[in-house]
Amino acid sequence: MKLDDWLLEILACPNCKGPLRPDEKAAELVCGGDCGYAYPVRDDIPVLLVDEARAPAS
Secondary structure, X not given: OOOOHHXXXXXXXXXXXXXXXXXXXXXXXXXXXXXXOEEEEEOOEEOOOHHHOEOOOO
């Protein structure tokens, strides 16, 4: 997964507007805000759709 640092600085969770941090092992962007959703990154493109997100483990 290759995402530029400047892109990570401006991306935000579409659900809660929290910051996103990369999870290289799972090829996801994980929300550091209230919701904790994980958004997939496919072919180095973040898929920032709430319907595509994985909910955090309870």
